[in-house]
Amino acid sequence: MITCEGLVKIYKSDDLEVVALQGLNLHVREGEMMAIIGNSGSGKSTLLNILGGLDRPSAGQVSVGPWDLLKITDEQLVAYKRDTVGFIWQSNARNLLPYLSAIENVEMPMMLSSKLDRAYAKQLLEWVGLKERMYNKLHQLSGGEQQRVAIAISLANRPKLLLADEPTGSVDTRTSDLIMDIFRRLNREIGITIVIVTHDLSLAGKVDRVVAIRDGLTSTEFIKRNPNLDDQHQIGDQSKLGGVQSVHEEYVVVDRVGRLQIPKAYLSALQITDKASMEFDGERIIISPPKSLEG
Numbered sequence: 323m324i325t326c327e328g329l330v331k332i333y334k335s336d337d338l339e340v341v342a343l344q345g346l347n348l349h350v351r352e353g354e355m356m357a358i359i360g361n362s363g364s365g366k367s368t369l370l371n372i373l374g375g376l377d378r379p380s381a382g383q384v385s386v387g388p389w390d391l392l393k394i395t396d397e398q399l400v401a402y403k404r405d406t407v408g409f410i411w412q413s414n415a416r417n418l419l420p421y422l423s424a425i426e427n428v429e430m431p432m433m434l435s436s437k438l439d440r441a442y443a444k445q446l447l448e449w450v451g452l453k454e455r456m457y458n459k460l461h462q463l464s465g466g467e468q469q470r471v472a473i474a475i476s477l478a479n480r481p482k483l484l485l486a487d488e489p490t491g492s493v494d495t496r497t498s499d500l501i502m503d504i505f506r507r508l509n510r511e512i513g514i515t516i517v518i519v520t521h522d523l524s525l526a527g528k529v530d531r532v533v534a535i536r537d538g539l540t541s542t543e544f545i546k547r548n549p550n551l552d553d554q555h556q557i558g559d560q561s562k563l564g565g566v567q568s569v570h571e572e573y574v575v576v577d578r579v580g581r582l583q584i585p586k587a588y589l590s591a592l593q594i595t596d597k598a599s600m601e602f603d604g605e606r607i608i609i610s611p612p613k614s615l616e617g
């Protein structure tokens with residue numbers, strides 16, 4: 323469904339250039355529900371905005387289904403955003419019209435694309451657990467309920483891909499669990515591909531695969547050991563990273579030409595700076611501080 327190969331995004335302003343994505347590789351299968359994690363400034367939102375057609379890539383390859391997002395025309399981009407992709411932000415104010423009811427909010431994007439389907443709008447609000455509140459005005463709903471309306475809106479045009487940028491960032495843990503359960507159910511029932519960007523590692527147990535981005539590159543992948551095993555019970559109260567590692571197997575990402583990122587902590591523990599020795603013992607590749615050339 324999603325293919326990024328060597329994806330580069332450079333932001334230019336006056337005399338400053340920021341390379342937000344430095345040749346990122348990512349593949350997401352159709353029907354997958356996965357998360358992208360990374361520290362602030364690592365490039366997560368940049369990637370999501372490119373995938374959502376809100377921002378243009380600078381170089382490399384990036385495609386979603388049949389769409390090549392590097393070559394897509396402005397006109398095609400409008401159709402892509404309307405028909406293929408649904409977007410959810412941390413702050414739902416971006417998606418919602420406060421003076422309309424929940425159901426009117428869901429019907430609005432349908433009307434804008436001349437595909438009003440009231441029965442489907444109702445079904446969407448039922449799916450997100452708001453059957454009883456669909457005729458309430460937005461300002462009568464709590465923040466968590468509004469976020470669930472935002473999920474229903476994002477699905478109004480039956481997108482194949484749902485992109486969520488910190489969707490649980492401004493709600494409490496209970497609501498966050500509820501939202502992740504809704505995503506899981508939608509993923510299983512309607513087969514929609516879901517990509518969630520977060521810096522909250524505790525969400526990771528709820529998805530099949532987690533890809534970590536560091537400095538604009540995919541660095542590590544965590545793949546669930548047993549996809550049928552449900553999720554937060556395992557994570558419990560453990561430290562957050564411990565939680566991810568107990569449910570997921572960790573892999574370092576190796577790109578097509580064999581490059582990989584070594585975690586900074588490993589490098590500094592061994593005081594490796596600009597060079598390292600690498601040996602292959604037949605089974606393992608061993609990276610160690612450079613051997614002294616003297617003596």
Ligand SMILES: Nc1ncnc2c1ncn2[C@@H]1O[C@H](COP(=O)(O)OP(=O)(O)OP(=O)(O)O)[C@@H](O)[C@H]1O
Pocket residue numbers: 333334335340341342360361362363364365366367368369521
């Ligand atoms: N419009 C822009 N103009 C210039 N630089 C930008 C722009 N948007 C992002 N950047 C820079 O690109 C880099 C990646 O930013 P991005 O927002 O993608 O990171 P992030 O991982 O989503 O961070 P956060 O978790 O804080 O949202 C940062 O150095 C950021 O300052």
